[in-house]
Amino acid sequence: MRTSYLLQRFGFHHSHRSSSSSSSYSSSSFRSLCTSSPPSLFDSKTPQQQQQQQQQQQQECDSLRIPLIGTHFQSRRLSSPSSCSRRSVLLGLISLDSNPPRPLLNHHYAFYRGFFTRAKPVQRIEFNDYHSQRAVTTALWCNFLVFSLKFGVWLATSSHVMLAEVVHSVADFANQALLAYGLSSSRRAPDAIHPYGYSKERFVWSLISAVGIFCLGSGATIVNGIQNLWTSQPPANIHYAALVIGGSLIIEGASLVVAIQAVKKGAAAEGMKLRDYIWRGHDPTSVAVMTEDGAAVTGLVIAAASLVAVNTTGNAIYDPIGSIIVGNLLGMVAIFLIQRNRHALIGRAMDENDMQKVLQFLKNDPVVDALYDCKSEVIGPGFYRFKAEIDFNGVMVVQNYLTRTGREEWAREFRRAAKSKDDSTLLKIMSNYGEEVVTALGSEVDRLEKEIQELVPGIRHVDIEAHNPTGPTP
DSSP states (O other): OHHHHHHHHHTOSSSOOOTTTTTOOOHHHHHHHHHSSSOOTTOOOOHHHHHHHHHHHHHHHHHSOOOOOSOHHHHHHTTOGGGHHHHHHHHTOOOOOSSOOOOOOOOGGGBOSOSSSOOOBOSBOOOSOHHHHHHHHHHHHHHHHHHHHHHHHHHHHOOHHHHHHHHHHHHHHHHHHHHHHHHHHTTBOOOSSOTTOSTTHHHHHHHHHHHHIIIIIIIHHHHHHHHTTTTOOOOSOHHHHHHHHHHHHHHHHHHHHHHHHHHHHHHHHTTOOHHHHHHHOSOHHHHHHHHHHHHHHHHHHHHHHHHHHHHHHOOTTHHHHHHHHHHHHHHHHHHHHHHHHHHHHHOOOOOHHHHHHHHHHHHHSTTEEEEEEEEEEEEETTEEEEEEEEEEOHHHHHHHHHHHHOHHHHHHHHHHHHHOSOHHHHHHHHHHHHHHHHHHHHHHHHHHHHHHHHHSTTEEEEEEEEOOTTSOOO
């Protein structure tokens, strides 16, 4: 069989190509292929022989399971019967193992690697956000407990400021529930509809919760306070309210401490100062919990001050005034969170220091002549996408390829073809050489992508395109 013969000659006996060998094969394998007497790649055949060979190769391709890498480009390359066996060998895609073949992955969106790379299926995205998850869970249960206490006191006192605090706790609890759902859903693996994953979904739910705080928490509280400015009555059983406010301060304070620790860990993980992380950090979840808990503690202090003023002066107007102040505080927190999540959803570039490291690495690589249209985007907390158009140094690409495969073998075949009176032999050698150079370019792209991801581990997707310097620049 021609396929079996090529597999043996190229060194693909019963194993797939390793990632370190990319598109090259050993010099000894190539030497034995070019110098042996069995049918070679350069033999001339009649049209009838070529047709029979194509039919035989097609039967071999149909009998073997060929797991496609997942790109339409390679699907088209493998669709030609005349080149199915050989091109499959060069790509290392044919498996001759005695074990049952691996299932065919039909959709290219099941992968997360780049265009030229051997992609790997992903089941679930894991974020290093344990601190954020812990802060959200702690705040969720603390807010539920505080809501229960405040609701009971409001039923006993009918205080407007306590009603504002009840609404505040309801908004906080709903917000933490939305954040918890966003954290869970953002870890889903990429699929056909969302090939880059769902990591931005946490920003969506955080934005929804911020809008809820603005409408339900801030708006309803301010309206309730304004309505009762001239009709308010001194709250009854004010000592119950004081006890609940004291207990709520302890609970909310504990949750605030956990949230502050989470923000500090997030800032340390991204190498940023605490102040910068609060305003520009990639994960707004822990920041949202911290600001909401901070607003809750501040609101409790305002509520306590309002009740003390009412009890001291006997003037009930301080009660709705406190409600209005708490509502404005919630509004400021909501606007801040809306802005943070808006920037995250619009799309931001990765950190400038990381971007410069990647660009400097590419500029110093010998196969890169020039860089064009380099872009990056944050696709999740600590996860980035990088895109660049590269003008490759063709001389270096060919030299690297010949160094791996051996120069003398190709030189010998070209000299032999030059002595032949049949131009078809030379054309075949030129075609084979050109295809190997294209495969070598793919190996260089694969190498660059791998080294970029090692340089900045947060880069999950690398899109490298070959740029034509003579063509129009987009």
